[in-house]
Structures are given as C-alpha cells and as structure tokens.
Amino acid sequence: MTYVRILIALAASCIWPFYQLDVKNAFLHGDLHEEIYMQPPLGLSHSSSHVCRLWKALYGLKQAPRVWFEKFQSTILSFGFHQSENDHALFIHTSARGLIALLLYVDDMIITCDDLDCIHSVKSYLQQQFDKKDLGPLRYFLGIKVAYSPRGYILSQQKYTADLLSRAELTDTGTVSTPMQLHQKLTPTMGEPLTNPTRYRELVGALVYLTISRPDIAYAVHIVSQFMQAPTSVHYVALLRILRYLRGSIHQSLFFSSSSKPQLRAYCDADWAGDLTDRWSTTGYCVFFGNSLISWRSKKQDIVAKSSTEAEYRAMSSAASEIVWLRRLLGDLGVQCSTSTPLYCHNQSAIKIANNPVFHERTKHIEIDRHFVRHYYINGSISLPFIPSAQQLADFFTKSQTTQRHQYLLSKLSVFTSP
Template identity: 60%
Template sequence: MPPPGVSHRSGEVCRLRKALYGLKQAPRAWFAKFSMVITSLGFRSSNHDLALFVKSTRTGRILLSLYVDDMIITGDDFNGIESLKFELAHCFAMKDLGSLRYFLGIEIASSPKGYLLSQSKYIADLFERAHLTDNRVVDTPLETNARYSPSDGSPLPDPNLYRTVVGSLVYLTVTRPDIAYAVHVVSQFVTAPTTVHWAAVLRILQYLRGTQFQSLLFPSTSSLELCAYSDADWAGDLTDRKSTTGFCIFLGDSLISWKSKKQDVISRSSIEAEYRAMATATCEIVWLRWLLADIGVFLQKPTALHCDNQSVIQIARNTVFHERTKHIEIDYS
C-alpha cells in the first residue's frame, strides 16, 4: 500500500528506490551496501563465513565480524583498525563502544590469563521471563536416564511461555555447552508442550540458578591445535528411535565448537550411530580448519578425532564397506 496522502490509480505500484527499515528486503540491501563499502577498503569476505571480512596489511591482519548492524573489529594492525573505524564513520552513522565488553547478550572479560565468555545477565533476565521465583537448585539439567515423549503429561493451556523460554535457552547454549543436550530434548516439544515437558524446562532453569556465573575460558597460553571428541547414543528417542549425535572441538585448551543433535535417519546399530557422529564432527573440523586459515591460523598437523568405539575406528581406517556396513554408504549417497 502507498503511504497516506499519495494518490494512485488502479493497477499501479510503487517502485522502491531505497530500502525501508522493516521490509523483508531491508537486511539483504543493508548487507549488500555494507559489503560494497568494506570491499572498497581492501577487505575480502571469507568463503567460509560471509559475515567475516579480512584484510591483510604490511603490519598484520584486520578482522571484522558482522551481525546485522553490530560488528566486532580486531587484529594486530592497530593503525589500520583506527583508519577503518574512521572510514566507516564517514559512510554510516556508527558508534564506537570501545573495547569489547558485551556483545549480543554475551559478556566478555579479558585479563592476561585469557578471555572469559558468559551470559549471567542473560540468565537473570531469563529467570524473570520464566517467572521463576523459587531459589531451588539442582546438580544436573536433566534427571538421570530421563526419557520424554509427546504424550507425556497434560497439554499446557498456553504454550507461549514454554516456547519463549526454550527459544531463550537455545541461544544460551552459545556459551553453555553443559545444557546443550537438555535443551535439545525440550526443544523437540515446542509444538505441543505438556506439563511434564514444562517440568523438564524448570529443572534446566533450576540448574542454571546454581551455575549462573559459569563461564567459558579461552586461555592466552593455549596452543593452536585442533582436537575433537564425538559420541552418540543408539535409538535414544522413544518415539522415532533415532540416535543423538554429540561432539565437542577444542583449539588447544579452548572449547570452540559443540553440538547435540538428533540424527536424520535411524541407525541400525550402535556402530552406525557412532560412525555418523564421527562424520558430523569431521564436517565441523574441516570447516573450522578453513575458517582458521582465513584468519591467519594455518594448521600443519592433522586434527585428532577421538571416539570410544573400536569398531567404528576400524571402519574409519578402512574405507571399504563390507556386508555389515554397506547400507551406510547407501544412506549417505
């Protein structure tokens, strides 16, 4: 519809000459504009993360990570960083917030020992959003050997609060790998949550009450070698009998990537479930090695991937699929 006061005849439309805030075309137009400006300053977009822009100079490297209209600028060319901020301020209405302390709900603290990442304030806001008034704490985010299905309990009369809290918990896993699996479980029931599912969510919140100030530490003395660990259950979901993949990847002593996700197909054995988990972790390793190369960290050694299943290790070493594993090749092709 045209703006109020603008007359138009039937069959005519307005031509959009400039992106308007709120339209679904606006984010694409903004990113195209920003990309044009930043590339004109000598930056290139990473092939493995389009929101990461890199520039190599005589004195070092400058990295710019963009999330919508929030950005982090870092690198070892300090004069180049100041020049970049000066150029961006000429092209956009920009506010320099100084050293990184808070970004998208994540608190960052630095010291000679390294960096700490936490979301303690985000957790406190989540308690208020969930109307959590009691101070009870528990030691684990899920009960031991807990299994949930869509038919457990009675449907919630208003599922909106459940969906809001679970959505917030999903974002909280950015810095809290210890709740990744629990959040993966409760997020499966957002369509039709029940009282039993809500009790599981409340247990996660009670666990967070006792661990609100836990942080991720990235030590300054850490090495720059990747190391990964993968694991999987087998047919752990009682409804569809699918298995769950879990992995974590370290850069030296720093935990930089993790995931807990249900597998796409039903594995016919525990060996197959573990093998699929290794394949998923391998994909993440390859992407991380490419991304690290973009920011100037070139890994010379192969990345170690650890698994606790000897049969899977033997299959990974011998790529010839025999009778018991040939169906895996068919599933992946």
C-alpha cells in the same frame, strides 16, 4: 555463533584487542535495484495522483537487509578487505602490518587486530561512509558479555540468565546440581497436555539462545525442544529443572585461554537408539581450539541406526564436517592447520571402518558417511585416535550425567564460575 567463538578464541590466543562498532539506521543505506513506489508520507503536500519512487531502502521492506549487506560488502571490499568464502559475514584484511578481522551481524560489527593503528584506520574509513557509533572495547555483543582478563577472554550470559529466571518467576526456587535427571527418558505421551503451551515454547526458545555460552545445558535443551508442538506437564517439569540448575550456576561462563595453542581437536559420541519413541540415536560432538571450546552439538540423527557402531560412525561424520569447515575458516584467518585434527572416538569398530578400505556387507547402507570420513582421513585432515569412555568429553552432549561426572566434564570444557 560458532564463528564468533572462534574469532574470540583466536584473539585470545594472539592477545588481540576487540572493538565494537554500530551503524545507525543501517538499512537506510541500501541502494534499491527494483522499482518500488510508496504513498507520500503524511504532512507532505502533493497531488493525489502522485506517488514516490524509492531509491534507498526503508525499514520494513523485504529487500532492506539484503541491500544493506550488499552496500556494506562493497564498501569494506573497497578498503582492501576480502570476504571469507566460509563465512560471508567475516571480512579479512591482510598486509605487512598484520591481519584485521571484521565480523558483521546486521548493523553490529566487531573488529580485532594486533595493530591498533590498523583498527583506527578502518574506523575512520567507515565513519566517512556511514553514520556509525564507536562503542569502544568490546563489552557486549548480541546480549552476550565479553570480558577480558590477562588469562584470556570470558563469555557470559549472566544478565540474560537472571532476566530469564525472573520471567519464569523462579528467582527464589531451589537449585539442582545437574540440568537433567539421571537416565530420564521423555516421550510425547507422558503427562497431561499444557493449557498454555506458549509459555513452554517461549522458555525453551530463550534457553536455546543461552546455549551460546552454556554447553552444559545443550543436551537437556535439545531434549525439551523436541516437544514444542504439544508439551505436557512432564515436559514442563523437565524444563523447570533446567531453570533451577541455571539458578544455581548463574555465574558460569565460557573461558577462552590466551595460552591456547592454535590447534584443533575434537570429540564425538552417540547415544544409540536413545529415543524410546522412534529409536533414533543422538549425535554429540565438541571441538576445541587449543584449550578453548569453540563448537559443540547435541542433535538427533535423522535415521534409525542398526547398531551402535553405525550410530557412532554417523556422529563421526557430523564432527568431521564441522572440523573441515573450521579448518577452512581458520585458514581464512591466517591459521594454517598443517597437521591432522584428532577426532577422538571411543568406539573401536567405528574407527576400524574408517581405517579399512575393504567393503563391508553390514555397512553398505552408510556408504556416504563412510566415504566422507575416509576421504578426509586419507588426505590428512583428520586422524581418529581411540579414547576411553571415561575421558570422552562428547559424552556431555548425548546423555544426562551424575553430579560428579557433570562437574568433571565442566572442568574439561573450559566452563568455570566467574566472580
């Protein structure tokens, strides 16, 4: 969902309106390339030896999603749009009148531009091609509420959170100030196996979707999602704490400021050997477009790091990958990143590895990450300024926090309590 957030952040900074469209029975528009036959439907008079050949897709065919996308792709390209090479669901039209960005998700699409006449012309064209429904200004997209204010856009999953708490039967429970207990470390063998692990899996899956607009639970959800195969009573208690935290912060939303400058900045961090079972480290990073948070990650590294410097450097590499993609995507949207994107790191040794071209015996086993980061450092795509640990925002995605620290990081991540 990063592409949705970056499009909203760009529209907020440019003060562009958003509109939403929906194509009715979208999969039925796709043209089939293979020979596919079916039994005639009930009620149709036919010989018992006859079958029907399909020329158009039907719901339930494995080809239906692909051929629908191909149909939409050819249709929108005929209007003069071009497809982003960095996100194939994003279509862009540029002219002397301005830039139009259209994002497709199955049969739902959102469109933004600085010229309402351009938007109306696209709507009229699509109405001629498909049976579509004009949903007007963007209000809800994929179950996420999008609200506009003079200060920018607000992304909220308040209704989704309320429904989740109701499903978990926690609408009257007490609340907590943080989603995870301080210094808590979970292992697979803690507690007794759950008699009904399905409920645990359903709730964790729902929480994963909630992280689209709630970066404050990303780390805690990342932790509890590691025990989906065999959850225990201890894991379930940790899961319930996240839900109790959500009940007390149900009105929190993600804000995209209209005063944001069109510049990227990023933060990266790592929790070295934090997993007590396999000693893998955790990578955390977050990326801002101006003052708007558009991308974040909390993820275990896939190898044991031999030092904190190595763990931090691998986190730096992951963040650099995201920055490179975001810079290219912004370029497709007409935002040229002419200066280096600062990637803030609080590990001096990791920064020096990227700065120093000299071969190091102790880092030869991480040469791929080393060369990747150094390549984009040399060509000016990223810079690597040092930041004190107290100001490291990516710390939010690698470990649990005290209440005071949690609230401080929330304020810096553009998460606020909406009315």
